[in-house]
Amino acid sequence: MKALKSAAFYLLVAFIVFIAVFPFYYAIITSFKTGTALFQIDYWPTTFSLDNYRDVFNQGGFFRNILNSVLIASVTVCLSLLLAVTASYALARVRFRGRGLLLMTILAVSMFPQIAVLSGLFEMVRFIGIYNTPWALILSYTIFTLPFTVWVLTTFMRDLPIEIEEAAIIDGATPWQIITKVFMPLMWPALVTTGLLAFIGAWNEFLFALTFTSSTETRTVPVAIGMLSGASQYETPWGIIMAASVLVTVPIVILVLVFQRKIVAGLTAGGVKG
Amino acid sequence: MQQAELQAQRIRAAMWFLLPMIAALAFVAAYPLLRSIYFSFTDTTLTSLYTGQWVGFDNYLNWRTLPSGRTIYRGTLVDPAWWNAVWNTVRFAFVSVSIEAILGLMVALVLNANFHGRGLVRAAILIPWAIPTIVSAKMWAWMLNDQFGIVNDMLFNIGLISEKIAWTANVDTAMWAVLMVDIWKTTPFMALLCLAGLQMIPRDVYEASKIDGVHPIKVFFKITLPLVKPALMVAIIFRMLDALRIFDLVYVLTPNSAATKTMSVISRENLIEFDKFAYGSAQSTLLFLMIALFVTLYIWLGKVDLSGDKQ
Numbered sequence: 001m002k003a004l005k006s007a008a009f010y011l012l013v014a015f016i017v018f019i020a021v022f023p024f025y026y027a028i029i030t031s032f033k034t035g036t037a038l039f040q041i042d043y044w045p046t047t048f049s050l051d052n053y054r055d056v057f058n059q060g061g062f063f064r065n066i067l068n069s070v071l072i073a074s075v076t077v078c079l080s081l082l083l084a085v086t087a088s089y090a091l092a093r094v095r096f097r098g099r100g101l102l103l104m105t106i107l108a109v110s111m112f113p114q115i116a117v118l119s120g121l122f123e124m125v126r127f128i129g130i131y132n133t134p135w136a137l138i139l140s141y142t143i144f145t146l147p148f149t150v151w152v153l154t155t156f157m158r159d160l161p162i163e164i165e166e167a168a169i170i171d172g173a174t175p176w177q178i179i180t181k182v183f184m185p186l187m188w189p190a191l192v193t194t195g196l197l198a199f200i201g202a203w204n205e206f207l208f209a210l211t212f213t214s215s216t217e218t219r220t221v222p223v224a225i226g227m228l229s230g231a232s233q234y235e236t237p238w239g240i241i242m243a244a245s246v247l248v249t250v251p252i253v254i255l256v257l258v259f260q261r262k263i264v265a266g267l268t269a270g271g272v273k274g
Numbered sequence: 275m276q277q278a279e280l281q282a283q284r285i286r287a288a289m290w291f292l293l294p295m296i297a298a299l300a301f302v303a304a305y306p307l308l309r310s311i312y313f314s315f316t317d318t319t320l321t322s323l324y325t326g327q328w329v330g331f332d333n334y335l336n337w338r339t340l341p342s343g344r345t346i347y348r349g350t351l352v353d354p355a356w357w358n359a360v361w362n363t364v365r366f367a368f369v370s371v372s373i374e375a376i377l378g379l380m381v382a383l384v385l386n387a388n389f390h391g392r393g394l395v396r397a398a399i400l401i402p403w404a405i406p407t408i409v410s411a412k413m414w415a416w417m418l419n420d421q422f423g424i425v426n427d428m429l430f431n432i433g434l435i436s437e438k439i440a441w442t443a444n445v446d447t448a449m450w451a452v453l454m455v456d457i458w459k460t461t462p463f464m465a466l467l468c469l470a471g472l473q474m475i476p477r478d479v480y481e482a483s484k485i486d487g488v489h490p491i492k493v494f495f496k497i498t499l500p501l502v503k504p505a506l507m508v509a510i511i512f513r514m515l516d517a518l519r520i521f522d523l524v525y526v527l528t529p530n531s532a533a534t535k536t537m538s539v540i541s542r543e544n545l546i547e548f549d550k551f552a553y554g555s556a557q558s559t560l561l562f563l564m565i566a567l568f569v570t571l572y573i574w575l576g577k578v579d580l581s582g583d584k585q
Contacts, residue, residue, distance in 0.1 A: 009384075009387070009389070010389075012384060013384060013389070013391075013395055016381055016384065016395065016398075016399065017394075017395055017398045017399075019458065020398045020399045020401055020402055020458075020462070021398050021401055023402075023410070023413045023414060023417060023458070024401055024402075024405065024413070026413070026416075026417060026424060027409075027413045027416070030416065038422075039421075039422045041422060041423075041424050041427045043424075083294050083295045083298055084295065086291035086292075086294070086295075087291055087292050087294070087295035087296075089288075089291060090287075090288035090289075090291040090292045091292070094284050094285060094287075094288035096285050096288060096289075102292075102296075106299070108569070109299055109303050111512070111515045111516075111565075111569070112303075112307075112515075112519075112562065112565060112566075113518070113519035113538060113558070113561050113562060113565055114519065114521070114538075115519065115521065115537075115538040115541050115542060115558045115561060116307055116310060116558050116559065116561060116562035117302075117303060117306035117307050117310055118306075118310065118541070118542065118545060118558060119306075119309070119310040119313045119545055119551060119554065119555040119558065120305065120306030120307060120308065120309030120310040120312075120313070121302075121306040122323075122545075122546075123306075123309055123313075123323050124305070124306055124309070126323060127323075139302055140302065142298060142302045143299075143302050143303050146295065146298060146299060146302075147299070150295060169280070174287070175283075175284060175287035175288070175291070176287070179291075200404065203406065204406040204407055204408070206407065206408055206521065206522035206525070206526075207521050207522065207538070207542070210525075211542070211546055221406075222406055222407075222408040222409070222522070223408075225408050225409060225412060226408050226411075226412075226522075226525075226526050238416050238419075241412050241416070242412075242413070242416065245409040245412055245413060248406065248409065249404070249405050249406065249409050252404050252405070252406070253401055253404050253405070255404075256400050256401075256403075256404040257397050257400065260393075260396070260397055260400060263400070264396070264400075264466055264470075267463065267466055267467070268466060268467055268470035
């Protein structure tokens with residue numbers, strides 16, 4: 001009975017892993033197939049060809065798209081973290097009137113539908129003259145990366161012991177010194193995690209990227225992949241799409257697996273604690 | 275006295291620390307939101323962004339009585355395409371979040387058990403979460419392909435279907451295709467939040483019920499579920515808000531399908547593609563109002579504390 005039970009349990013575990021991993025696995029084996037092999041359904045790798053990967057870059061612009069994505073996501077994350085560190089110190093460590101309301105507003109901004117600001121942002125982007133440039137995306141991505149980083153860093157800072165801060169206050173440290181000299185050294189792990197999560201968010205964004213760019217050279221990776229299509233649905237270049245998908249997903253998956261524990265902690269920080 | 279002075283100094287510093295962040299949010303979020311709402315009351319178009327005239331509620335609802343005595347109603351609120359999108363969005367949100375909550379809790383219960391290779395399983399379920407939405411949409415579009423898709427092949431081999439299904443193109447199955455991909459992609463998030471909640475339940479509660487010989491199913495409904503409920507509720511509201519604004523998955527997986535077109539998709543279509551800028555703004559404003567109402571109701575009814583202040 002007991003053996004049966006644990007066999008059933010491991011079967012369930014195997015099923016979960018299979019469902020989670022299979023689509024990615026299938027994308028990888030498809031990306032190595034070309035020509036007619038592409039249209040034979042295989043469960044195991046049968047052919048190995050890097051032609052699709054070569055074609056992705058020969059299509060023109062894909063390398064540029066990757067650079068765009070890296071640049072936009074990095075700048076957005078750095079700006080957000082810069083603004084969030086001081087703000088989250090104030091929100092986590094100083095008691096003032098309206099703090100709860102401010103926190104609620106910040107959470108609300110990170111949750112509200114991006115489409116609700118689309119026309120206003122469109123006008124703004126056109127007015128400033130940054131339409132179809134990386135700056136349009138850096139500006140618009142701040143809408144979700146900034147509240148998110150503030151929120152997670154605030155929950156993190158709230159959990160740091162009060163004693164270290166008290167000691168610094170007694171030594172006559174100003175709030176600015178407390179942040180830079182006392183909290184910053186303790187915050188590196190949290191900054192890396194939050195930054196990584198915000199980076200993934202910016203890397204994956206689609207709506208703003210689709211709306212605020214209009215040429216191949218300015219597109220980010222998700223839009224480039226979304227646009228990789230033939231004239232009709234029968235001409236869709238599946239091999240190339242899968243190769244591009246694998247290319248942009250592998251680095252993210254590796255990052256996520258390396259920082260697994262921290263990411264899980266960061267994801268749950270906003271939701272469960274408190 | 276000196277302490278009060280210190281406190282005042284801290285608060286002053288805090289205000290300066292908060293100012294850049296608040297200014298940035300006002301610039302990129304509050305102002306565009308207000309402008310979008312304003313546009314919904316004008317006749318602005320893409321080509322006349324700055325010369326739109328105030329038209330009141332015309333984009334939402336307006337009517338004109340013809341000389342023949344017939345009244346014609348126009349505007350988003352009487353647009354069948356809009357109500358179709360509302361229905362699609364609501365249906366999608368409720369079905370996907372319900373299934374994700376159940377599956378997420380199940381996966382979390384599995385991960386909460388002690389077994390060999392637990393770390394590996396947790397790593398595996400992070401993969402769907404890490405894959406960009408557009409990429410997962412494309413991956414699944416390929417797997418769900420009617421002629422060469424592996425999903426049809428699997429179902430065919432097991433004997434569940436007798437002929438190949440055009441999952442994304444068929445109006446009857448398009449919504450299921452979107453749901454399938456969304457559930458696959460976001461159940462891990464749900465599971466991780468539930469797992470964090472489960473891990474906060476003290477082990478001795480379970481030991482006590484084991485000694486008392488309580489049936490495992492009763493333990494689940496009487497102990498686990500009530501204790502994990504706060505974490506689950508927060509996960510559900512986060513997912514719900516995310517599901518109500520869904521755009522990218524629908525846009526890429528089932529382009530131009532009336533069976534799946536959601537509120538975000540139809541708003542953007544009007545805003546940018548059909549050059550009905552003001553009309554699209556009215557629709558996005560309605561979506562914003564709907565989500566705001568949902569959040570208010572949820573917080574009010576559920577007494578959920580999202581502020582994070584410790585009780």
